[in-house]
Amino acid sequence: xxxxxxxxxxxxxxxxxxxxxxxxxxxxxxxxxxxxxxxxxxxxxxxxxxxxxxxxxxxxxxxxxxxxxxxxxxxxxxxxxxxxxxxxxxxxxxxxxxxxxxxxxxxxxxxxxxxxxxxxxxxxxxxxxxxxxxxxxxxxxxxxxxxxxxxxxxxxxxxxxxxxxxxxxxxxxxxxxxxxxxxxxxxxxxxxxxxxxxxxxxxxxxxxxxxxxxxxxxxxxxxxxxxxxxxxxxxxxxxxxxxxxxxxxxxxxxxxxxxxxxxxxxxxxxxxxxxxxxxxxxxxxxxxxxxxxxxxxxxxxxxxxxxxxxxxxxxxxxxxxxxxxxxxxxxxxxxxxxxxxxxxxxxxxxxxxxxxxxxxxxxxxxxxxxxxxxxxxxxxxxxxxxxxxxxxxxxxxxxxxxxxxxxxxxxxxxxxxxxxxxxxxxxxxxxxxxxxxxxxxxxxxxxxxxxxxxxxxxxxxxxxxxxxxxxxxxxxxxxxxxxxxxxxxx
Ligand SMILES: Cc1ncc(COP(=O)(O)O)c(C=O)c1O
Numbered sequence: 001x002x003x004x005x006x007x008x009x010x011x012x013x014x015x016x017x018x019x020x021x022x023x024x025x026x027x028x029x030x031x032x033x034x035x036x037x038x039x040x041x042x043x044x045x046x047x048x049x050x051x052x053x054x055x056x057x058x059x060x061x062x063x064x065x066x067x068x069x070x071x072x073x074x075x076x077x078x079x080x081x082x083x084x085x086x087x088x089x090x091x092x093x094x095x096x097x098x099x100x101x102x103x104x105x106x107x108x109x110x111x112x113x114x115x116x117x118x119x120x121x122x123x124x125x126x127x128x129x130x131x132x133x134x135x136x137x138x139x140x141x142x143x144x145x146x147x148x149x150x151x152x153x154x155x156x157x158x159x160x161x162x163x164x165x166x167x168x169x170x171x172x173x174x175x176x177x178x179x180x181x182x183x184x185x186x187x188x189x190x191x192x193x194x195x196x197x198x199x200x201x202x203x204x205x206x207x208x209x210x211x212x213x214x215x216x217x218x219x220x221x222x223x224x225x226x227x228x229x230x231x232x233x234x235x236x237x238x239x240x241x242x243x244x245x246x247x248x249x250x251x252x253x254x255x256x257x258x259x260x261x262x263x264x265x266x267x268x269x270x271x272x273x274x275x276x277x278x279x280x281x282x283x284x285x286x287x288x289x290x291x292x293x294x295x296x297x298x299x300x301x302x303x304x305x306x307x308x309x310x311x312x313x314x315x316x317x318x319x320x321x322x323x324x325x326x327x328x329x330x331x332x333x334x335x336x337x338x339x340x341x342x343x344x345x346x347x348x349x350x351x352x353x354x355x356x357x358x359x360x361x362x363x364x365x366x367x368x369x370x371x372x373x374x375x376x377x378x379x380x381x382x383x384x385x386x387x388x389x390x391x392x393x394x395x396x397x398x399x400x401x402x403x404x405x406x407x408x409x410x411x412x413x414x415x416x417x418x419x420x421x422x423x424x425x426x427x428x429x430x431x432x433x434x435x436x437x438x439x440x441x442x443x444x445x446x447x448x449x450x451x452x453x454x455x456x457x458x459x460x461x462x463x464x465x466x467x468x469x470x471x472x473x474x475x476x477x478x479x480x481x482x483x484x485x486x487x488x489x490x
Pocket of ligand 1: 247272313
């Protein structure tokens with residue numbers, strides 16, 4: 001079999017997947033140049049580009065190749081056909097969903113992680129990496145206000161962290177699966193929560209979605225009433241999930257009151273701060289998130305408002321021992337080939353006993369490297385940008401007189417709707433979707449809508465560290481122009 005890289009026949013034979021130093025250097029240089037070009041050139045790019053399935057297959061499908069291809073050609077194809085055809089969630093004008101404003105240092109961290117292929121499952125395999133992970137977890141635990149005995153783990157993202165939190169809650173409070181057990185969460189809770197509960201075998205009657213108030217915060221009276229009714233009906237309430245920044249509007253549930261209620265009722269309090277909890281590193285965020293540190297567990301996603309590339313989510317638990325009790329590999333599990341690992345080093349942290357995965361990558365590295373490189377002050381400033389640009393958007397929209405603010409700037413999110421003089425609600429709702437499509441076709445920025453109390457609203461989440469008020473203004477001008485044109489057609 002010939003090798004993809006040109007091989008000097010006078011040099012010794014090489015192993016099947018081996019590259020020479022020069023080849024590694026050339027390939028690395030080419031990849032590095034691509035990533036630098038992405039970081040430097042992103043602002044000039046559209047925020048979203050999509051191919052049809054047919055076009056993508058025509059460009060990219062090949063059968064499993066028997067023969068080699070020079071990797072330089074493959075990287076060139078990736079640069080042409082793959083990376084440009086994406087939502088650029090790390091673009092400073094990507095305001096939809098939860099953007100993922102990454103940073104170059106963390107991308108280097110990910111390269112180092114996979115380049116060294118550290119197995120971060122247990123101490124023996126990764127004492128250095130485990131200590132880095134513990135260090136970063138310690139930073140986040142302290143920032144969230146959790147006590148010294150807290151612990152955590154980095155996982156793929158918020159969905160995994162939320163699911164894992166319920167496992168710890170269930171094992172701690174119930175000991176085993178109980179068909180009468182009930183989890184409570186608001187109608188604004190991210191869909192990953194009910195999905196995770198379904199995965200864990202919680203039936204519909206065990207997933208209690210509670211109404212929110214006018215501010216989209218979980219209603220305490222509705223929650224108390226639901227708990228009372230369930231207990232009267234023989235159900236077993238055991239866990240409340242609160243939001244620390246809903247995806248829809250950035251609303252924060254009444255955390256101190258919920259912590260009081262959970263303490264009174266003996267319920268586990270999980271706080272889903274996948275989106276918003278990182279803002280605790282900023283004084284304004286810390287004020288909005290008062291009560292966060294009273295949680296039994298917290299989800300916080302560094303791949304959202306902590307500027308990390310996918311994938312990195314985090315689960316923090318008030319008492320690390322409870323995670324270890326929940327995820328410990330038991331004798332009955334017959335992990336016989338891990339016996340040497342667990343026998344001698346019980347005093348050490350083995351991350352495979354804090355979560356679901358055994359084999360896991362060194363996700364903590366990118367966050368550690370970027371926090372150490374830039375320092376916390378830079379991250380605080382980066383979070384501030386999200387607050388400022390969202391505030392600016394709200395003020396601009398209010399001053400325009402043409403838009404109605406549905407929810408004000410909170411934790412970096414604003415939602416709004418066309419006032420639509422002369423248009424009824426149905427026409428305004430239809431126009432909202434058309435305005436999104438017009439902006440998508442325009443390509444300057446990405447803004448999407450969400451449903452609030454059954455009606456569409458436009459939603460901005462400008463949390464990129466390099467978002468600017470001037471680009472926000474140009475985006476809002478475009479939205480206004482598209483809305484005017486579309487309403488003239490309605
Ligand atoms: C509040 C909240 N929770 C959970 C999730 C799920 O996180 P992930 O997509 O990282 O699995 C999200 C994602 O946007 C979120 O905003």
